[in-house]
Amino acid sequence: MQQWVPLSPTVVGSTFIEGSSLFQSSTAQYCVDQLIRKESFTxxxxxxxxxxxxxxxxxxxxxxxxxxxxxxxxxxxxxxxxxxxxxxxxxxxxxxxxxxxxxxxxxxxxxxxxxxxxxxxxxxxxxxxxxxxxxxxxxxxxxxxxxxxxKGEKEMVLEQENFIFALPGDTVTIIARFTFKNQTTNANVTKCNVFMSTEDNGCEDEIYRITCAQRTNENIVFFKIKNSDYSHNGFYCYSIEVSLGEYNYVGRNSLRSQLLVLKPIGVSIINQTTEVEFSGPIIINCNFSVQDIISAHSAGDGGTLSTQVYWMVGEPREHFVYHPNEDYILPEYRGKTKLVGQSDLLLEDFPGPDNITLYCRVAIRFCSRPPPPNFIDSILEEGPGTLIRVQDGTVLRSQFRLGSSSVTQLKLRAAETCFLSAFL
Missing domain, CATH: 2.60.40.10 (Immunoglobulins)
Structure with a gap:
């Protein structure tokens, strides 16, 4: 993501995250968390x-x-x-x-x-x-x-997120990026399937197969699950065929993404500023306590392994305005957002429209206390949202991708248009 530091951004609220560093306690359990798989070239x-x-x-x-x-x-x-x-x-x-x-x-x-x-x-x-x-x-x-x-010279690397966290009702997108050694040219995907399994075995016992698509002008494939629920929990692996120049590449990825549709507590324990007015670079507040979130779920905290913050938009939730993996961020927001102080959102530019709400989400992986012992569990919670209003007279610039072309629209507050968020 493009690094951008404002000279004088507007700060909404103050940031205080209790326990933002990894939790240390004599009640902690013995756990080690690692990625399942990584690929690279010789x-x-x-x-x-x-x-x-x-x-x-x-x-x-x-x-x-x-x-x-x-x-x-x-x-x-x-x-x-x-x-x-x-x-x-x-x-x-x-x-x-x-x-x-x-x-x-x-x-x-x-x-x-x-x-x-x-x-x-x-x-x-x-x-x-x-x-x-x-x-x-x-x-x-x-x-x-x-x-x-x-991987060798004539092979490709497929990269997926290890974990995809979601709440019931979300529209979930699972992405894979494919790369080639010493090649930056966009390739053409000739075949794309996703295999789903409930067992972590590289999707060998596939339950069903899903057709996926290539994102326009990018070496990225994706598919979506609408109205996600707990039945969608499982492991998703890509299998693609790609042509690049005179070479054809075939790859099936056992580096899977585990989808975790998680049940929220039902009461927001993440604090966000209720409403802000955008007239220039702004920092939007998101406060939470890791220990309070874990305690609210009545989960025995045996030690926090990782905490990840995301910012989303949409009804239902579908798109990211901030994600650690830039491939997941809406095109109109790429290079315009970053985290400040662990969880606050720095919004450099706002593509609009007026009166939309941004939601702070917090995913936590932690070692649970018995029973069972040494078990790694996950929690996802969402804040109540921050409404973004545009100051009168502020010009918004939005990029809308239509097929292979890009159209720039200038619009004032009185001339709102639909918020297009297509990855295609």
């Missing part, structure tokens, strides 16, 4: 993030991080360790290509492998060990880990 780099939680009793004296790599379906014994924060061992296969960032205070880490080789195709698992003053220690890890796939 010679390039890949980064695998991990987040984790653990109890912090008074007799805790040390925490160490190890990274394990295995050719098997799960990370095995200590012989698979390729990095250990408590040792200076060098591992031949990865040598100087491996680097690890470890932030104990934030309970996060990331593993980066440079100059990828086909031999790097393995499962990588983050493993923590806590040591206590009585001499005892407890190791734990993510058993599934992150599967790394390394």
């Amino acid at each position: 010679g390039e780099s890949i980064t695998i993030p991990c987040s984790f939680t653990y109890p912090e009793p008074k007799n805790l004296i040390a925490v160490s991080l190890a990274v394990k790599a295995s050719k098997r379906k799960f990370c095995g014994d200590d012989t698979d360790i390729i990095y250990n924060s408590s040792k200076t061992t060098k591992f031949t296969q990865h040598a100087e290509r491996l680097s690890v960032q470890y932030k104990l205070g934030a309970k996060t880490s990331s593993l980066t492998i440079k100059d990828l080789m086909k031999a790097d195709e393995q499962i990588y698992c983050c493993r923590l060990r806590v040591q206590f003053s009585n001499g005892n220690s407890i190791p734990w890890q993510n058993l599934i880990g992150t599967t790394v796939v390394v």
Whole structure:
């Protein structure tokens, strides 16, 4: 996303997020959260993030991080360790290509492998060990880990979001971006299907097949689920055929997106400014407490693993005005929004129309307390919305994509038009 810093934006309200950093407590449980799969090309780099939680009793004296790599379906014994924060061992296969960032205070880490080789195709698992003053220690890890796939010159990489969070009634869009090594030209998708499965096995036991489409002039495919409900929860994998010049590419992606249609608490526990008037760059407030949200769901908080903020528009909710993945943002808002102070929305320009409402959403992944133990759960909540009014005389510029052409409309408050939000 384009970085934009206003000289003097209007600030609506003040931002205070209790517990915006990862929650730390002696009641926390042992959990490690990782991406299921990542793909890249030979010679390039890949980064695998991990987040984790653990109890912090008074007799805790040390925490160490190890990274394990295995050719098997799960990370095995200590012989698979390729990095250990408590040792200076060098591992031949990865040598100087491996680097690890470890932030104990934030309970996060990331593993980066440079100059990828086909031999790097393995499962990588983050493993923590806590040591206590009585001499005892407890190791734990993510058993599934992150599967790394390394593609060659004549192959394509398919990228999907690991998790798609939604509320009942939303129109959900699931996107995949495909890329080629040393190629930036837009390709032509000749066949596109999505497979859905209720089991996390790369959609091998597909329940049904959905036809998908290519977004105009982009190497992106997508499909939509209207009026989503809990029956749509599952794993969605793309299978596409693409022509680019004289080459044809075929790919089926087991790097799936897990759709989680989640039940809200029913009472808003996210605070937003009720109404703002747009006359120039503006910051719209969104306040919440992670612990209050988890407590409202009567979920035992065993430690927060991640918190993600989105901003949406539409009745029903369908489009993003802010999303960490720019591919999901409405074309008219791309490069015009960013987060400020963890959750507030900086709106550089407003494409209109007057009197629309923007909604702040918060997705939380956390380690639940027993029962069951060490189980990673998710919550999605939405704020009451902020109504955007346009100051009299403000000119709004909206981009509407009609087929392959783009039309710019100038409109005043008295001349409102329908808000077109087509990805096609």
